[in-house]
Amino acid sequence: xxxxxxxxxxxxxxxxxxxxxxxxxxxxxxxxxxxxxxxxxxxxxxxxxxxxxxxxxxxxxxxxxxxxxxxxxxxxxxxxxxxxxxxxxxxxxxxxxxxxxxxxxxxxxxxxxxxxxxxxxxxxxxxxxxxxxxxxxxxxxxxxxxxxxxxxxxxxxxxxxxxxxxxxxxxxxxxxxxxxxxxxxxxxxxxxxxxxxxxxxxxxxxxxxxxxxxxxxxxxxxxxxxxxxxxxxxxxxxxxxxxxxxxxxxxxxxxxxxxxxxxxxxxxxxxxxxxxxxxxxxxxxxxxxxxxxxxxxxxxxxxxxxxxxxxxxxxxxxxxxxxxxxxxxxxxxxxxxxxxxxxxxxxxxxxxxxxxxxxxxxxxxxxxxxxxxxxxxxxxxxxxxxxxxxxxxxxxxxxxxxxxxxxxxxxxxxxxxxxxxxxxxxxxxxxxxxxxxxxxxxxxxxxxxxxxxxxxxxxxxxxxxxxxxxxxxxxxxxxxxxxxxxxxxxxxxxxxxxxxxxxxxxxxxxxxxxxxxxxxxxxxxxxxxxxxxxxxxxxxxxxxxxxxxxxxxxxxxxxxxxxxxxxxxxxxxxxxxxxxxxxxxxxxxxxxxxxxxxxxxxxxxxxxxxxxxxxxxxxxxxxxxxxxxxxxxxxx
Numbered sequence: 112x113x114x115x116x117x118x119x120x121x122x123x124x125x126x127x128x129x130x131x132x133x134x135x136x137x138x139x140x141x142x143x144x145x146x147x148x149x150x151x152x153x154x155x156x157x158x159x160x161x162x163x164x165x166x167x168x169x170x171x172x173x174x175x176x177x178x179x180x181x182x183x184x185x186x187x188x189x190x191x192x193x194x195x196x197x198x199x200x201x202x203x204x205x206x207x208x209x210x211x212x213x214x215x216x217x218x219x220x221x222x223x224x225x226x227x228x229x230x231x232x233x234x235x236x237x238x239x240x241x242x243x244x245x246x247x248x249x250x251x252x253x254x255x256x257x258x259x260x261x262x263x264x265x266x267x268x269x270x271x272x273x274x275x276x277x278x279x280x281x282x283x284x285x286x287x288x289x290x291x292x293x294x295x296x297x298x299x300x301x302x303x304x305x306x307x308x309x310x311x312x313x314x315x316x317x318x319x320x321x322x323x324x325x326x327x328x329x330x331x332x333x334x335x336x337x338x339x340x341x342x343x344x345x346x347x348x349x350x351x352x353x354x355x356x357x358x359x360x361x362x363x364x365x366x367x368x369x370x371x372x373x374x375x376x377x378x379x380x381x382x383x384x385x386x387x388x389x390x391x392x393x394x395x396x397x398x399x400x401x402x403x404x405x406x407x408x409x410x411x412x413x414x415x416x417x418x419x420x421x422x423x424x425x426x427x428x429x430x431x432x433x434x435x436x437x438x439x440x441x442x443x444x445x446x447x448x449x450x451x452x453x454x455x456x457x458x459x460x461x462x463x464x465x466x467x468x469x470x471x472x473x474x475x476x477x478x479x480x481x482x483x484x485x486x487x488x489x490x491x492x493x494x495x496x497x498x499x500x501x502x503x504x505x506x507x508x509x510x511x512x513x514x515x516x517x518x519x520x521x522x523x524x525x526x527x528x529x530x531x532x533x534x535x536x537x538x539x540x541x542x543x544x545x546x547x548x549x550x551x552x553x554x555x556x557x558x559x560x561x562x563x564x565x566x567x568x569x570x571x572x573x574x575x576x577x578x579x580x581x582x583x584x585x586x587x588x589x590x591x592x593x594x595x596x597x598x599x600x601x602x603x604x605x606x607x608x609x610x611x612x613x614x615x616x617x618x619x620x621x622x623x624x625x626x627x628x629x630x631x632x633x634x635x636x637x638x639x640x641x642x643x644x645x646x647x648x649x650x651x652x653x654x655x656x657x658x659x660x661x662x663x664x665x666x667x668x669x670x671x672x673x674x675x676x677x678x679x680x681x682x683x684x685x686x687x688x689x690x691x692x693x694x695x696x697x698x699x700x701x702x703x704x705x706x707x708x709x710x711x712x713x714x715x716x717x718x719x720x721x722x723x724x725x726x727x728x729x730x731x732x733x734x735x736x737x738x739x740x741x742x743x744x745x746x747x
Contacts, residue, residue: 112162112339112372114390114449115470129343129368129394134172134207135222135323137163146640148533148549148617149453149464154642154702162339164327165218169210177202183232188240188310192301197231197238197312215329222323231314236349239356240310242430244490246299250286252278255494265488268504269497279496284409285425285433290359296404297431298357313350313358320344321368333379339372339390352439353424355432362398362439369393372449382457390449398441413516415481423516424484427493434482444475462537470529474558475522483516524561527604529645530554535617547619553643554611555699559603563592567605610699615641630712637707644700646732698730 116129138161142150150157180199189196205224212219231237245258256275263270271278288296300308321343328336345366352360372390379385405420406413413423424434453466487493492510497503504510535549566588573585588594589603601607619638708722 112160112390113374113388113451114370114372114392115447116368116370116392116394117447129341129370130319130321130345131160131162131341132205132207132222132224132321132323134174134205135162135220137161146617147547147619148535148551148615149466151531151533151551151553151615151643152529152555152645154644154700154704162323162325162341163207163209163220163222164325164337165209165211165220167211167214167218169208171206171208173204173206175202175204180232186234186238186310188307189238189312191307192240192310194301194310194312198314199230199232201226201228201230203227209325212326217329218327220323220325222321224319224321226317226319228317229314230317231312233315236315236351238310238312239351239358240307241355241357242305242307243298243300243309243357244430245303246286246295246297248295248299250283250295252276252283255283255286259491259494262491264492264495264504264508264510266506266508268506268508268510269495271491271494278494281409281411282494282496285404288404288408294358296357296359296433309357311358315350316346316348318344318346333377335376337372337374337376339370339374341368341370343368352436353432353434355426355430357431357433359404360433360435361402362435365397365399367393367395369395384455386451386453386455388449388451392447392449394445396441396443398439413483419479419481421482423482425487425493426484427487427490428512430490434484440477440479442475442477446473447471448473460539462539464535465533467532468530472525472527472529472558474525476525477522479521481517481521483514485514486512488512520564522562523565525558526561527556527558529556543623543625545621547617547638549617549640551615551617553613553615553699554609555613555643555645556609557604557606557646559589559605563589563603565589565592565605566598567601569599569601572599613643613699613701615643615701617641632712634710635707636710637705639705640703642702642704644702646699700728700730700732703727703729 140157140159142157142159143155146157178199178201180196183196183199185194185196188194203224203226205222207220207222209218209220211217247254247258252275254275255278256271256273259271260273260275261270269277286295286297290296298309298311301310302308321341324338324340326338330336345364345368347364347366349362349364350358352362370390370392372388374386374388376387377385402421404422406416406422407420409422411422413419422434424432424436426432448469448471450469451466452468453464456463456465487496487510492512495504495510497510499507499509531551531553533549533551535547538546538548540546566586568585569587570585572587574582576582583596583598587599587601587605589605590600591603592600594600617638617640619636619640621634621636624633624635703726705725706722708720710718710720713719
């Protein structure tokens with residue numbers, strides 16, 4: 112219905128996609144290349160759809176469809192472990208109703224769709240096939256020692272005692288931790304032998320409630336007002352957070368769409384029409400659900416335990432992974448405002464459209480993922496958890512391959528806007544020849560953080576620190592940001608300038624060769640255009656996230672602690688070098704596209720078409736290591 116519904120924080124895709132009721136859609140258009148000057152901000156495909164309006168007659172429809180697991184086959188690994196066929200049940204129903212509120216003047220259209228899905232058949236979301244250690248349901252130190260006694264970690268050293276007396280208490284607590292249903296967090300295999308020995312299907316839950324409300328009112332014969340409202344709630348429950356998760360690490364996605372568009376169409380005589388549109392789209396998403404086990408349940412401590420009480424990610428390579436993935440919890444609240452005005456003129460053989468558009472973006476995004484992670488190369492390493500050296504496992508290598516911990520500011524509240532203008536002339540030069548001439552201009556602003564907590568790094572300001580010292584030279588802050596260290600201040604978008612020369616010409620033609628009886632038999636079509644890309648907001652967010660000031664990461668190889676994770680001060684020496692990503696004053700990427708096609712009408716109502724496409728990308732985005740030496744001089 113003419114407004115932007117893309118969630119730009121996901122790079123143009125949607126974290127919260129819209130799945131409209133098909134019976135609510137009147138018109139659907141997919142334009143893949145060489146589109147007119149009315150369309151912009153992307154060199155790829157453009158998808159538009161228009162929802163239905165009511166008429167002078169009451170019309171409605173209803174539907175319902177179902178899916179059942181009885182129609183599915185079981186998977187190979189589920190048959191191998193004798194796991195029953197996964198559950199799959201879906202019920203989806205909807206209805207539409209349209210008609211007059213006031214005959215010949217005011218009309219309504221209503222649409223509804225509801226979906227309920229219990230899906231245990233999804234390989235990525237609902238099923239896990241794991242290679243688990245040969246555990247039994249008796250998990251005392253003595254029972255574990257009888258199974259794994261004498262086994263050392265991947266790098267050798269101290270072995271698990273036959274009586275299990277040297278098994279780490281945190282590992283023992285995790286092995287005996289039970290879920291609310293009474294099952295072990297780390298389950299026992301379902302069969303003996305090598306390879307996959309455990310398969311499980313836990314249904315993911317998907318629900319949707321969506322509604323469409325459309326109103327059309329004829330103010331006069333020359334003026335029409337339309338209101339389009341769409342809303343959807345799409346909660347989902349996913350039973351696994353990571354690829355090697357056993358059951359117990361469920362997350363919930365709460366996705367919502369709230370879109371509204373108001374359009375006013377004025378007709379001035381038989382040759383002039385003006386269309387004004389104002390709209391707002393809000394495709395929000397929130398991932399919640401990190402629950403137990405908590406640190407206190409297994410006797411582990413961590414410096415940020417008061418604010419983030421969940422266990423870290425614990426991975427035993429090739430076997431299982433405990434804990435929640437890197438996208439939970441997460442909050443994305445984008446809002447896109449759109450204001451458009453298009454004037455259409457018909458003059459002789461010319462159909463001219465002149466328009467302008469303004470879009471404002473507001474995005475709040477938060478990912479407080481500071482639980483950290485531990486990695487073990489084998490299950491005996493997990494059981495022992497000893498540090499390296501004589502006081503540990505007696506080798507130069509810890510049983511813990513690596514420990515990772517991050518801290519920082521996670522919330523971002525960004526603002527940006529786009530402004531564009533275009534003129535398009537479709538000129539029917541003769542009955543056989545039509546030309547399409549257009550010019551578009553786009554201004555696309557870089558993101559700025561409303562809270563002023565971002566920063567950037569400018570290598571032009573960098574100066575090496577004195578021997579053994581430190582330096583903050585090169586770091587800059589935006590206007591209005593807290594600045595206790597008196598760093599240089601730059602504009603709010605953190606770049607020198609925004610690209611402002613984004614002029615995009617568009618040219619197209621179509622010529623028909625007629626048969627002797629006057630019918631068009633062959634048509635040649637061609638087009639050429641320049642198409643500017645909007646800067647990927649996700650790229651900008653990453654650039655700001657790694658600005659060198661907001662987050663720190665600590666990576667300890669062969670750590671000598673488990674289960675007590677010390678404070679940040681104690682592990683300061685293990686802080687990773689600050690990996691700074693810089694926002695540069697680059698140009699908007701664009702592509703130059705051209706195409707020529709020949710279409711021929713053949714006998715028996717058959718058409719043949721041959722098309723040649725050409726494209727070239729300019730100012731495409733890339734990352735560059737500013738510390739890399741020059742290949743010619745060897746200087747940095």
